[in-house]
Amino acid sequence: MGCGDTDMGHYVDPPLTTVRMPFAEMGKVAVQNLLALLDGHAPPAFTVLPASLVVRESVARRAA
Numbered sequence: 001m002g003c004g005d006t007d008m009g010h011y012v013d014p015p016l017t018t019v020r021m022p023f024a025e026m027g028k029v030a031v032q033n034l035l036a037l038l039d040g041h042a043p044p045a046f047t048v049l050p051a052s053l054v055v056r057e058s059v060a061r062r063a064a
Contacts, residue, residue, distance in 0.1 A: 001018065001058065004021055009056065015057050017055050019054070020053075021051050022050060025049050029049070
């Protein structure tokens with residue numbers, strides 16, 4: 001199982017199942033929080049961003 005959906009997950013055998021994360025959005029939120037701090041405002045305690053599971057051959061599939 002991988003995290004971040006990097007290219008390396010495609011090239012190992014078996015291809016790794018991974019969690020795809022929104023890195024661009026994570027960076028945007030980080031900058032917004034930093035700017036809020038510099039402006040004297042408290043940023044949110046936490047931010048929840050969407051992630052998705054990309055199932056590849058490294059996991060077994062159950063029969064329906």
